Amino acid sequence: MRGLTLKKIIGCTLLFVLIAGTSAPLSAQQVAMFRMTKLTGSLKLRFMDERRIKPQYSKRPFFKETLELRNKGFIISPNVFLFQWVGNLSLSQEHYVYTNFEQYSKARFLNHYLSGSFFNRSAYPTSFVWSKLNNVLNTDYGVRTSYDINRYQASTIFNKKFLPSTLRIGIEEMREEWSREGWATRLNQLRRTIQYDAHRGNKSNISLSYDLLDIRDRIYADRSYVSHNAHLNFIRYFGRDSSQTWNGVFRFYRRKGLRNYQNIRTIQTMQLKHNYGFSSRYRYSVSSIHLKNYSSLLQTAFFTLNHQLFSSLNTTVGAGGTYGKLTDGKESSYAFNGGVNYIKHVPLSGNLRIVYNRAYSIEDRHLKGTLQTVVRERHLLGTDLPIFLDERNILISTIVVYDERGEIIYEEGENKDYIVRVIDDLVEIYRNPLGRIQGNQSILVDYQFRTLPSMRYSTNTTIFNIGLSFKWISFYYRVNHHYQNLLRGSLEKESLLQNMLIKTIGLKMSRRGNTWGTSLFVEQKIRESNLVAYRLLEVRNISFLQLNRVMTLSSKFTLSLFDYTHVNRNINIYSYRPELQWYPTNLFSIKVYGELRIRRDSASYEQFILDLAGFAQWYWRVMKLRLSYHRQTWRIGPRQLKVNRFTVDFERYF
Numbered sequence: 001m002r003g004l005t006l007k008k009i010i011g012c013t014l015l016f017v018l019i020a021g022t023s024a025p026l027s028a029q030q031v032a033m034f035r036m037t038k039l040t041g042s043l044k045l046r047f048m049d050e051r052r053i054k055p056q057y058s059k060r061p062f063f064k065e066t067l068e069l070r071n072k073g074f075i076i077s078p079n080v081f082l083f084q085w086v087g088n089l090s091l092s093q094e095h096y097v098y099t100n101f102e103q104y105s106k107a108r109f110l111n112h113y114l115s116g117s118f119f120n121r122s123a124y125p126t127s128f129v130w131s132k133l134n135n136v137l138n139t140d141y142g143v144r145t146s147y148d149i150n151r152y153q154a155s156t157i158f159n160k161k162f163l164p165s166t167l168r169i170g171i172e173e174m175r176e177e178w179s180r181e182g183w184a185t186r187l188n189q190l191r192r193t194i195q196y197d198a199h200r201g202n203k204s205n206i207s208l209s210y211d212l213l214d215i216r217d218r219i220y221a222d223r224s225y226v227s228h229n230a231h232l233n234f235i236r237y238f239g240r241d242s243s244q245t246w247n248g249v250f251r252f253y254r255r256k257g258l259r260n261y262q263n264i265r266t267i268q269t270m271q272l273k274h275n276y277g278f279s280s281r282y283r284y285s286v287s288s289i290h291l292k293n294y295s296s297l298l299q300t301a302f303f304t305l306n307h308q309l310f311s312s313l314n315t316t317v318g319a320g321g322t323y324g325k326l327t328d329g330k331e332s333s334y335a336f337n338g339g340v341n342y343i344k345h346v347p348l349s350g351n352l353r354i355v356y357n358r359a360y361s362i363e364d365r366h367l368k369g370t371l372q373t374v375v376r377e378r379h380l381l382g383t384d385l386p387i388f389l390d391e392r393n394i395l396i397s398t399i400v401v402y403d404e405r406g407e408i409i410y411e412e413g414e415n416k417d418y419i420v421r422v423i424d425d426l427v428e429i430y431r432n433p434l435g436r437i438q439g440n441q442s443i444l445v446d447y448q449f450r451t452l453p454s455m456r457y458s459t460n461t462t463i464f465n466i467g468l469s470f471k472w473i474s475f476y477y478r479v480n481h482h483y484q485n486l487l488r489g490s491l492e493k494e495s496l497l498q499n500m501l502i503k504t505i506g507l508k509m510s511r512r513g514n515t516w517g518t519s520l521f522v523e524q525k526i527r528e529s530n531l532v533a534y535r536l537l538e539v540r541n542i543s544f545l546q547l548n549r550v551m552t553l554s555s556k557f558t559l560s561l562f563d564y565t566h567v568n569r570n571i572n573i574y575s576y577r578p579e580l581q582w583y584p585t586n587l588f589s590i591k592v593y594g595e596l597r598i599r600r601d602s603a604s605y606e607q608f609i610l611d612l613a614g615f616a617q618w619y620w621r622v623m624k625l626r627l628s629y630h631r632q633t634w635r636i637g638p639r640q641l642k643v644n645r646f647t648v649d650f651e652r653y654f
Contacts (some may be wrong), residue, residue, distance in 0.1 A: 045649070045650045045651075047647070047648040082116070082117045083114075083115070083116045083117075084114075084115045084116075113129070113130075113131040113132075114129070114130045114131070115127060115128065115129045115130075116128045116129075124156050124157060124158055124159065125156070125157045125159075126154070126155070126156045126157075127154070127155050128153070128154050129151070129152070129153040129154075130150075130151070130152055130153075131149075131150075131151045132148075132149065132150050132151075133147075133148075133149040133151075134147070134148045134149070135147060143178070143179075143180045143434070144177075144178070144179050144180065145176070145177070145178050146176070146177040146178075147174060147175065147176045147177070148174070148175040149172065149173070149174045149175075150172070150173040150174075151170065151171070151172050151173075152170065152171045152172075153168065153169070153170040153171075154168070154169050154170075155167065155168040155169075162200070163198050163199075163200060164198070164199055165196065165197060165198035165199070166196070166197045166198075167194075167195075167196050168193075168194070168195045168196075169193070169194050170191075170192070170193045170194075171190075171191070171192050171193075172189070172190070172191040172193075173189070173190055173191075174187075174188070174189040174190075174191075175187075175188055175189075176188075176189070178436060180434060183415065183416065184219070185217070185219065185436075186217070186218040186219050187215055187216065187217055187218070188215070188216040188218060189213065189214070189215050189216075189407075190213070190214040191211065191212070191213050191214075192211070192212040193209065193210065193211050193212075194209065194210050195207070195208070195209040195210075196208045196209075202237055202242040203236070203237055203242070204234070204235060204236045204237065205233075205234070205235045206232075206233070206234050206235075207231075207232070207233045207234075208231070208232050208233075209230070209231045210228075210229070210230045210231075211227075211228075211229040211230075212226075212227075212228055212229075213226070213227045213229070213407065214226050215227075215407060222258070223258050223409060224257050224258065225255050225256060225257025225258040225259075226255070226256050226257055227253065227254065227255040227256070227406070227407075228252070228253070228254045229251075229252070229253050230250075230251070230252040230253075231249075231250070231251050231252075232248075232249070232250040232251075233247075233248070233249050234247070234248045234249075235247050235248075239272075239273070243273050244270075244271065244272050244273060245269075245270070245271045246268075246269070246270045247267075247268075247269045247270075247271075248266070248267070248268050248269075249265075249266065249267040249268075249269075250265075250266045251263070251264070251265045251266075252264050252265075253406075255406065258409065259291070259292075259400065259409075259446075260291070260292060261289075261290070261291055261375075261406075262288075262289070262290040262291075263287070263288065263289050263290075263376075264287070264288045265285065265286065265287040265288070266285065266286050267283070267284075267285040268283070268284045268285070269281070269282070269283045270282045270283075277307055277308040277309065278305065278306070278307050279305075279306045279307075279308075280303070280304065280305050280306070281303070281304040281306075282302075282303055283300075283301070283302045283303075283304075283320075284299075284300070284301045284302075285299070285300045285301075286298070286299050286300075287300075289375055291373065291375060291446075293327070294326075294327050294373045294375075295326070295327050296324055296325065296326050296327070296375075297324060297325045298322065298323075298324035299322065299323050299324065300320065300321075300322045301320055301321060301322075302318060302319070302320030302321075303318060303319055303320060304316060304317070304318040305317050305318070311343075312342060312343045312344055313340070313341070313342050313343075314340070314341040314342075315338070315339070315340050315341075316337075316338065316339045316340075316341075317336075317337070317338040317339075318336070318337045318338070319334075319335070319336050319337075320334070320335055321333060321334035321335070322334075326367070326372075328367050328368040328369050329365070329366045329367035329368050329453075330366055331363065331364065331365045331366070331367075332363075332364050333361055333362060333363040333364065334361065334362060335359060335360065335361035335362075336359070336360050336361075337357065337358065337359035337360070338357070338358055339355070339356060339357035339358065339463075340354075340355070340356050340357075341353075341354075341355050342354045342355075346468070348470055348471075349470065349471055350468060350469060350470040350471075351468070351469050352466075352467070352468050353465070353466070353467045353468075353469075354465070354466050355463070355464070355465040355466075356463070356464050356465075357461075357462070357463040357464075358460075358461070358462050358463075359459075359460075359461040359462075360458065360459070360460055360461075361458065361459045362456070362457070362458045362459075362487070363456070363457060363458075363459070364456045364488075365451075365452075365454065365455050365456070366453075366454050367451070367452075367453045367454065368453065369453060370450050370451060370452065370453055371395075371448055371449075371450060372391075372448065372449060372450075372451055373446075373447075373448050374389075374390070374391060374445075374446065374447055374448070374449065375446050376406075376444045376445075376446065377389065377390060377444065377445045377446070377447075378404075378442060378443075378444055378445075379429070379442070379443055379445060380440065380441075380442055380443075381418075381429065381431050381437060381439075381440070381441055381442075381443050382431070382439065382440055383431070383439030383440060384439075384560065384571070384573050384599055385536075385560070385562060385571065386421075386428045386429060386430040386571075387428070387429055388423075388426045388427065388428055388429075388532060389426065389427045389429070389445060389447065391447075391449040391451075392425040392426060392449065392498075392531065393425055393449050393450040393451070394427045394447050394448070394449045395447065395448050395449065395450070396420060396422070396427070398446070398447045398448040399412070399420060399427070399445065399446070399447045400445070400446040400447070401417070401418060401429065401443055401444070401445050402443070402444055403441070403442075403443065403444070404441075404442040404443065404444060406444060408436070410435070410436065410437060410443070411435075413432075414432075415432075415434065416432060416435055417431075417432055417435030417436050417437050418430060418431055418432055418435065418437060419432055419604070421603065423532050423564065423566075423567060423569075424531050424532055424566060424567070425531055426531055426532050427447075429445070430604075433607065433636070434636065434639075452489045452490070454488070454489060455486065455488060455489035456486075456487040456488035456489065457484055457485060457486045457487055457488075457489075457497060458484065458485050458487060459482070459483070459484050460481075460482075460483045460484075460485075461480070461481070461482050461483075462479070462480075462481040463478075463479070463480050463481075464478070464479045465477070465478045465479075466478075472509060472510055472511050473507070473508070473509045473510075474507070474508045474509075475505075475506070475507055476504075476505070476506050477503075477504070477505050477506075478502075478503070478504040478505075479501075479502070479503055479504075480500075480501070480502040481500075481501050481502075482498065482499065482500040482501070482502075483499050483500075484497035484498055484499060485497070498529060498530065498531055499529065499530050500527065500528070500529040500530075500531075501527070501528045501529070502525065502526070502527045502528075503525070503526045503528075504523065504524070504525045504526075505523070505524050506521070506522065506523040506524070507520070507521070507522045507523075508520070508521055509521075515545065515546040516543075516544065516545045516546065517543065517544050518541070518542070518543040518544075519541070519542050519543075520539075520540070520541050521538070521539070521540040521541075522538070522539050523536075523537070523538045524536070524537050525537075525538075528565075532564070532566065533564070533565035533566055534562060534563060534564050534565055535561075535562075535563045535565065536560070536561070536562050536563075537559070537560070537561040538558075538559070538560050539557070539558065539559040539560075540556075540557070540558050540559075541555075541556070541557045541558075542554075542555070542556050542557075543555050550582060550583055550584045551580070551581070551582050552580070552581045553578070553579070553580050554578070554579045554580075554581075555576070555577065555578045555579070556575075556576070556577045557575070557576050557577075558573070558574075558575040558576075559573070559574055559575075560572070560573040561573075568602070569601075569602045569603050570601075570602050571599070571600070571601045571602075572598075572599070572600045573597075573598070573599045573600075574596075574597070574598045574599075575595070575596070575597045575598075576595070576596050577593060577594065577595040577596075578593065578594060579591070579592070579593035580592050580593070586619075587618065587619040587620065588616075588617070588618045588619070589616070589617050590614070590615070590616045590617075591614060591615055591616075592613070592614035593611075593612075593613055593614070594610075594611065594612045594613075595609075595610070595611040596609070596610055596611075597609040597610075604637075605636050605637025605638075606635075606636075606637065607635070607636050608633070608634070608635040608636075609632070609633070609634055609635075610632070610633040611630070611631070611632050612630075612631045612632075613628070613629065613630040613631070614628070614629055615627060615628035615629070616628075622652060622653040623650070623651065623652050623653070624649075624650070624651040624653070625648075625649070625650055625651075626647075626648075626649040626650075627647070627648055627649075628646070628647045628649075629645070629646050629647075630643070630644075630645045631643070631644050631645075
């Protein structure tokens with residue numbers, strides 16, 4: 001059939017497992033009373049047939065053959081040493097074409113883990129670990145990830161009465177390849193770590209670590225870099241019952257190569273408890289950042305006083321300020337806040353909770369130019385809904401998105417990792433489901449934006465929450481009012497301040513009987529703003545019903561409706577999954593399920609995902625048979641993928 005691609009995988013896996021009576025790491029005390037147990041094992045045979053159909057490609061052959069030998073075991077000499085191993089000696093060969101010009105074939109050994117521990121009653125317990133992990137993952141929509149990892153670790157425990165401590169040293173080598181439809185990344189990573197932890201009971205703790213990371217991009221050499229990351233954390237306990245604490249943190253990070261970057265930061269925090277229900281907290285921090293054509297030195301101090309009048313009423317007041325020097329000027333701010341938290345028991349075993357917080361701050365900015373830089377702004381990028389960057393009037397060409405550890409630089413584009421859109425004066429970032437960013441993953445963003453060179457403005461924030469909860473149902477209502485007022489400067493487009501009112505009302509319910517159960521979550525959020533305004537409705541329901549003693553029906557439903565107010569755009573997400581389980585005996589069971597997921601975005605392609613799957617499992621004496629089938633259909637705009645996978649597993653225990 002022209003325009004169709006047929007992928008067929010026939011795999012035969014021979015699996016031999018030797019399992020010890022225990023495979024978890026053992027302490028010296030456990031080993032002293034240890035007795036060897038009988039080794040057991042199993043023989044497993046796997047047959048898999050997978051067919052992939054892609055209408056947009058005509059030839060994409062793929063085959064894989066694997067022979068595996070897995071085993072676990074240990075050798076022990078009480079009070080002297082313990083040697084453990086977990087192996088997956090696997091020989092595999094595959095042929096994969098992910099562009100029209102390149103082929104890939106490799107034979108490899110997979111998944112080894114060796115550890116040794118040496119100890120006695122007077123010496124320092126020492127352990128060594130070597131592990132090797134090689135794998136190839138072919139995930140949804142033709143995404144292929146191949147990685148080879150070697151880890152070497154050593155640790156020693158110093159059993160000193162005055163300062164028990166642990167020293168760990170590790171080396172990790174990783175070779176990673178990621179590809180999809182001709183777009184690929186290839187990285188070599190070498191990480192060296194050293195960590196020291198010491199504890200003095202309830203007096204003090206100290207932790208010191210250093211991480212050296214060397215990343216080489218095998219496709220784009222200019223994206224290679226070396227980073228140094230040092231961290232020191234010290235905690236001192238004092239006062240009655242060691243209830244007072246002083247915590248000191250020092251961090252140093254430097255990246256050389258791709259986007260040279262350096263950050264030095266120290267944080268000092270002290271928490272004190274006083275008489276008559278008072279407690280206080282003091283925090284002081286200094287942060288220094290250096291980038292190309294940008295540097296900053298920021299100092300922040302804040303004080304918080306808390307008072308608990310009785311168990312149900314808690315009040316808090318605080319004050320603080322910030323002063324910073326930038327490359328092209330300086331900025332300063334001061335702030336005050338206060339709040340009340342009240343909890344009251346009500347009839348029918350319910351609780352009433354009321355929270356009220358008020359904050360006021362003034363920020364003063366003196367810059368030589370109109371261009372300002374933001375570094376490492378953190379966001380949680382959800383699975384389906386977009387996020388907005390904090391500032392306005394952002395230069396799109398300056399946006400750089402990377403992962404939480406700063407190791408992977410993501411790329412923007414319709415067929416890559418994320419998509420950037422401008423909504424009024426704000427910038428929206430949406431995760432591409434075909435890219436490398438996972439759902440609900442934290443990201444860091446660097447960018448530049450235009451503002452007034454000199455301005456002074458105030459910010460008033462009011463938060464009010466009220467909630468009423470009972471045994472099986474709860475309600476809540478939240479209001480967040482954020483208002484900014486310009487005190488110096490002119491209201492031009494480059495300095496547009498944000499006034500925002502967010503109202504949220506929600507319901508949570510959960511009920512369960514002997515043969516049934518259900519939970520419901522409904523939330524309506526309305527954001528009114530002079531910039532981006534929207535309405536968001538979310539509904540989630542999970543239910544199950546036991547039809548009889550051997551059959552259970554369950555379902556999961558989600559709905560999200562996201563509508564912009566100022567622009568003609570909306571996002572609608574629907575998901576439904578029914579599931580049926582039948583287990584007439586303890587030795588035989590059947591499970592089938594289906595899942596439908598639809599995402600409609602008026603500014604992008606429609607996403608359609610349909611999963612149909614089921615498996616049957618049967619035990620007979622010392623044998624196990626499992627049959628499974630999975631059918632998946634993906635459609636994202638003009639791209640389509642259909643996957644049919646059938647698997648047979650037969651295992652014989654002895």
